Amino acid sequence: MFWRLKAWYYGKKDGKIGLPQRDDPKQAPFEQRVHAAADNTIKKIHGKWESADSLMSARYQITKDTLRRAWDNYDKAINRLGRDTTVNSMAHYYIVLSIIGLAEAATTYVIFGLFGESSIITIIMTISIMIGLPLAGHFCGRFIKHGLKDKKEKILFFIVMCIAVSFLVAVAIIRNIYMTIAAQNGQERMISSTTATFTFITLNLTLFIASIIASYFAHDSDPHIYGLKRRYEKNHRRFQKIRANRESLRDKKKGESEAVVEAAKEIIAAYRDHNLRKRMKLGNMERPISFNNNPVIDIPSFEFETESNDHQNVRSEHKKIYKISDIVGEATKRDISNEKDALPF
Structure with missing residues (x-):
């Protein structure tokens, strides 16, 4: 609501003085501020996600290695017996x-x-x-x-x-x-x-x-194969759960970033609308060429790191563990020091 009021105010104010000029390809100052605020908010969201994912990727890699060892032991037992467990x-x-x-x-x-x-x-x-x-x-x-x-x-x-x-x-x-x-x-x-x-x-x-x-x-007639199968299935369930949690967090933070982009575009569109309306009331029918360009706000990559990098990011247990609830709550808070440029989405 705060930024939408600013879009209304600056749209009318800039339209009254003919800003931006018709042949100026640059964005209006207000649009640049919206763009910068959106970039700043998205960077915060992405930074929170990277901090959380660095720990989750370490757990993911450890669980994956454990699962691989469990499968190797289970597979060796199958090859040794020439069959799977009967249980x-x-x-x-x-x-x-x-x-x-x-x-x-x-x-x-x-x-x-x-x-x-x-x-x-x-x-x-x-x-x-x-x-x-x-x-x-x-x-x-x-x-x-x-x-x-x-x-x-x-x-x-x-x-x-x-x-x-x-x-x-x-x-x-x-x-x-x-x-x-x-x-x-x-x-x-x-x-x-x-x-x-x-x-x-x-x-x-x-x-x-x-x-x-x-x-x-x-x-089973073999004393070990069923236990190896259970160990593999247990580790597989744990691996699937960690992977699902990791993907869920990634999708959530990516969705928040996309929501910031859409909100910024709506604010810029509202600014342009109020700007043009004010121009027309004053008899100025010229449309700035910069208004013909759709705002482009880039979203950083939310792809997971490679397995080798995941392995390098394994951290000690005494390191701070980021709770997902904290990450989600903090990622979209306004930076108090830059309150006037922060987007309250």
Whole structure:
């Protein structure tokens, strides 16, 4: 609004005195000021963008290098095996494992409840079995799928199996002792201790074996390729996000510069219109030849630097990190020292 009022004022003022002259190819002084103010504003926007992009390009290059290494490792694994991983996603497996865990909890809680009212011991044991057995089945199934080729895996497999089975038997025995004591105190049992113990161990072993089978079919026979694939996909998503943010900032700042150019052209057009109207009111029908030329305001290049330059611009982490919100807010502020020549777009 400030510059549009100035366009109205100087347009009438210059038109009254016949400025610019008809044969003068130079821009009117007011147009030159608008042009200079637009250039100054665009330079500020471009400078803010360059400062931000220098840091973002460093992150971009680092992420790109990390992605390249992740892909090289993944590609080597594919060439070594002569195939890609057989696992697309573990999401379905985790759902199945969660269902097995809930089934473990329900089975344990119901069987314990047949002895009488639930107690804190029942709840603790139920939670332990719900988490422990599916987790043990997960590792056992994975060890089996990998073929137990490594001595360390064989030892771990044996230990996990022993712990899982021993845990089930121990819980059943402890519960049996607890309920035997309760029976001696006059509490009635719905089923015999032997039947309950056998039922408890059988059902939970069945679910434990089910978790082993699910884990076996969910994993790849190679212990590394799926992890390499996940690492590559994770780095690829991070790379895409950084690139998108970088391009978004570039497009935003370029759009702001283009908006400054359009606003400057509109102000110059308004100045010329008021200038000519004032001339015609005074009977001066001559149109300055400089008004026939469209104003040309150049926008600096917003192209990204080359990868080699990006690599040279890697900065230490202690350097100031420019927040995009700050950059956008500061880029179009008026320079107080040059307030009369700044464009308030």
